[in-house]
Amino acid sequence: MIKIENLVKRFGDKVAVAGISFSVEEGEIVGFLGPNGAGKTTTMSMLTGYLSSTEGTAEINGINILDNPIEAKRQIGYLPEFPPLYLEMTVKEYLNFIYDLKSCKLNREKHLKEICDTVKITDVYNRVIRNLSKGYRQRVGIAQALVGNPKVIIFDEPTVGLDPKQIIEIRNLIKELGKNHTVILSTHILPEVQAVCDRIIIINKGKIVANEKTENIDELFSGTRRMCLKVCGPAKDILNTIRSVTGVAYAEILGNNDLDSTSFLVESTPGVDIRKMLFNAIVARGWTMIGFESMGANLEDIFVSVVDEKDESSGKKKKK
Amino acid sequence: MFAIYKRELRSYFISPIGYIFVAAYLATSGIIFSICTLNQGQDSSVATYFMMLLYVFVIALPLLTMKLFADEKKARTEQLLLTSPVSLMGMVAAKFFAAYTIFAATYLVSCIDFIALYNYGTPNTAILFGSSLALLLVGGACIAVGVFISSLTENQLIAALATILVILFFMVTSALNSYIDSAIIRSVLNWVSIFERFSNFAYGYFDINAIVYYVSISFAFLFLTVRVYEKRRWS
Incomplete structure (x- = not known):
C-alpha cells in the first residue's frame, strides 16, 4: 500500500531524514514515533507530496508521488x-470546499453527513470555524482528511492540545478508521501508539531505530519480565528467599510501605514464568504477600533505551 | 482548481477587503472622471482619465493580491492546497483569476461613467474600447506581479507595499528619462514602462506590441510564482 525506499531529505547541509525505508500494508495502523525534530513531519511531508525527497522514492498504492503527484x-x-x-468559513462551507478541491465523485450530501457523524461534528456543522474550540477544530481537520474516502490516511500528531476525554475519543476514532483505511500517525505520546497501532516505527535523528509489531515490542527490548512484590516480613530474609527461587535473574528492595511490608523488584530470566514458585516460596516461610504486580517494560523505557543505544553507538563510532 | 477560484472569490466578500476595493475604486475613478473629463467641458477626451487610472491601480490592485498566498502561508492552509490533487499552475491560476474577476467586474461597472459623455458630447467609442481593453490587460499584469510577491512573504502588509513599489517602478520608469544621458538606458526604460506604452491607447492608437507586452508580463510573473513553490518543495 505504502512503500518508502531509502528516503533522504536534506535542507542545505542539514540532514533531516537520512535514508528511511519501510512499507505499510493495507488496513494497518502504523505509529510513527520519535522525539521532537526526529524527522517525523518531514517524512510525512514527503509522503504527501508537500516536500520533495532529495533521494529515494515514496509510492502510494504503486503510484510514485513525484512521477504522478x-x-x-x-x-x-x-x-x-x-x-x-x-x-x-463555516464547517459546512469548508467541507464542501474540500469536496470540490479533491474533485470528489461521491454523493455530496450523504458523504459529508457520514463524515460528520463519524467525527461527531454534526452539531457544529453550521458554525464558523473561528468560534470552535481546539478539540472541534481538530475534528474538522480530521473530517477534511476523510473527504473523498482516501485509502491512506496520514495524521501528524492528531491529539496534541486536546483534553483527556477528547484524546480518548480521537484514539477510538482512529481505531475505527483503521478498519477500512490504512493509517499512519505520528506522535511522541507513547501510550497513544500502544493503544491504537498495530505496528510501531521508532525514528530518531532521521533514521529508523525500530520497526516492530506492537505486541512484540515489549519482549524485543526487555527480554525479561519484571514484577513488583509487596510482602510483610523481614526485608533481608525475604530478599534472600526471592533470590534463591530458580528463574529469578535479579531482585532488589524498592522501599518500605505501610503494614510493615516491603516492596521488591524482581526480574525473571527470559521465557520462565516464576510467579507460582515465587508465591509458594514466600508463603512457605510464613510471610504474607499483599501485592503482586506485573510490570511489562513500558514504551517510555523502550523508547529511551532505543534512542540512547543508538546515540551511544553513533558516539562510539565518532570516537573511533 | 475551480474550487480554489470560488473560495478565493467568496473570501473577498467575507472580509471587508473586497467591499473596500470596490467602493474605493468606484469612488476614486468617478472623482477622476469628473475632474479630468466632465469638468473640463471642452470635448469628450478621456486621455487624462485613463492615464490617471493607472496610478489608481498602483494603490488599489495590491489590496486585492496581498492576501492571496501570504494569508494561506500564515494560516498554514497552504499545506492543504499543496497536498491536494491540484497542480501548482492550477492553484496559481485560480488565485490570479479570482483577483482578476473582482478587478475586471469593478472596472466594467465604472464604465457607467461613460454614459454621461454620450449624453452631452460625442466621445470616440473606439478609443473607449481600445483603452478599456488595454487597461484590463495592464490590470492583469499588475495582479500577476502582486500574486508573485504575495507568494514570497507571509506578511500581507509587506506583500502590499512591495507590490506597490514594483508596479510603480514599471509605471514610471520613463519619467526617469530626463535625468539620464545614455540613449540606450533611456530606450530600455521606455521599453519597460507600462505608462509609456499606455499613452498610445489613450490617444487612440491601438498598439499590438503593448498588448503583447502586458500579456507577457502577466504570464512571466505567474510562471515565477509557480517556480517559487517548486523551489520551496525541492529546497
Missing part, C-alpha cells in the same frame, strides 16, 4: 500538525 495525492487524506482550516 496528482493521482498519488488523490489516494491520501492528510491532517498536518496544524489543521489547515479557513477560520472565516
Whole structure:
C-alpha cells in the first residue's frame, strides 16, 4: 500500500531524514514515533507530496508521488500538525470546499453527513470555524482528511492540545478508521501508539531505530519480565528467599510501605514464568504477600533505551 | 482548481477587503472622471482619465493580491492546497483569476461613467474600447506581479507595499528619462514602462506590441510564482 525506499531529505547541509525505508500494508495502523525534530513531519511531508525527497522514492498504492503527484495525492487524506482550516468559513462551507478541491465523485450530501457523524461534528456543522474550540477544530481537520474516502490516511500528531476525554475519543476514532483505511500517525505520546497501532516505527535523528509489531515490542527490548512484590516480613530474609527461587535473574528492595511490608523488584530470566514458585516460596516461610504486580517494560523505557543505544553507538563510532 | 477560484472569490466578500476595493475604486475613478473629463467641458477626451487610472491601480490592485498566498502561508492552509490533487499552475491560476474577476467586474461597472459623455458630447467609442481593453490587460499584469510577491512573504502588509513599489517602478520608469544621458538606458526604460506604452491607447492608437507586452508580463510573473513553490518543495 505504502512503500518508502531509502528516503533522504536534506535542507542545505542539514540532514533531516537520512535514508528511511519501510512499507505499510493495507488496513494497518502504523505509529510513527520519535522525539521532537526526529524527522517525523518531514517524512510525512514527503509522503504527501508537500516536500520533495532529495533521494529515494515514496509510492502510494504503486503510484510514485513525484512521477504522478496528482493521482498519488488523490489516494491520501492528510491532517498536518496544524489543521489547515479557513477560520472565516463555516464547517459546512469548508467541507464542501474540500469536496470540490479533491474533485470528489461521491454523493455530496450523504458523504459529508457520514463524515460528520463519524467525527461527531454534526452539531457544529453550521458554525464558523473561528468560534470552535481546539478539540472541534481538530475534528474538522480530521473530517477534511476523510473527504473523498482516501485509502491512506496520514495524521501528524492528531491529539496534541486536546483534553483527556477528547484524546480518548480521537484514539477510538482512529481505531475505527483503521478498519477500512490504512493509517499512519505520528506522535511522541507513547501510550497513544500502544493503544491504537498495530505496528510501531521508532525514528530518531532521521533514521529508523525500530520497526516492530506492537505486541512484540515489549519482549524485543526487555527480554525479561519484571514484577513488583509487596510482602510483610523481614526485608533481608525475604530478599534472600526471592533470590534463591530458580528463574529469578535479579531482585532488589524498592522501599518500605505501610503494614510493615516491603516492596521488591524482581526480574525473571527470559521465557520462565516464576510467579507460582515465587508465591509458594514466600508463603512457605510464613510471610504474607499483599501485592503482586506485573510490570511489562513500558514504551517510555523502550523508547529511551532505543534512542540512547543508538546515540551511544553513533558516539562510539565518532570516537573511533 | 475551480474550487480554489470560488473560495478565493467568496473570501473577498467575507472580509471587508473586497467591499473596500470596490467602493474605493468606484469612488476614486468617478472623482477622476469628473475632474479630468466632465469638468473640463471642452470635448469628450478621456486621455487624462485613463492615464490617471493607472496610478489608481498602483494603490488599489495590491489590496486585492496581498492576501492571496501570504494569508494561506500564515494560516498554514497552504499545506492543504499543496497536498491536494491540484497542480501548482492550477492553484496559481485560480488565485490570479479570482483577483482578476473582482478587478475586471469593478472596472466594467465604472464604465457607467461613460454614459454621461454620450449624453452631452460625442466621445470616440473606439478609443473607449481600445483603452478599456488595454487597461484590463495592464490590470492583469499588475495582479500577476502582486500574486508573485504575495507568494514570497507571509506578511500581507509587506506583500502590499512591495507590490506597490514594483508596479510603480514599471509605471514610471520613463519619467526617469530626463535625468539620464545614455540613449540606450533611456530606450530600455521606455521599453519597460507600462505608462509609456499606455499613452498610445489613450490617444487612440491601438498598439499590438503593448498588448503583447502586458500579456507577457502577466504570464512571466505567474510562471515565477509557480517556480517559487517548486523551489520551496525541492529546497
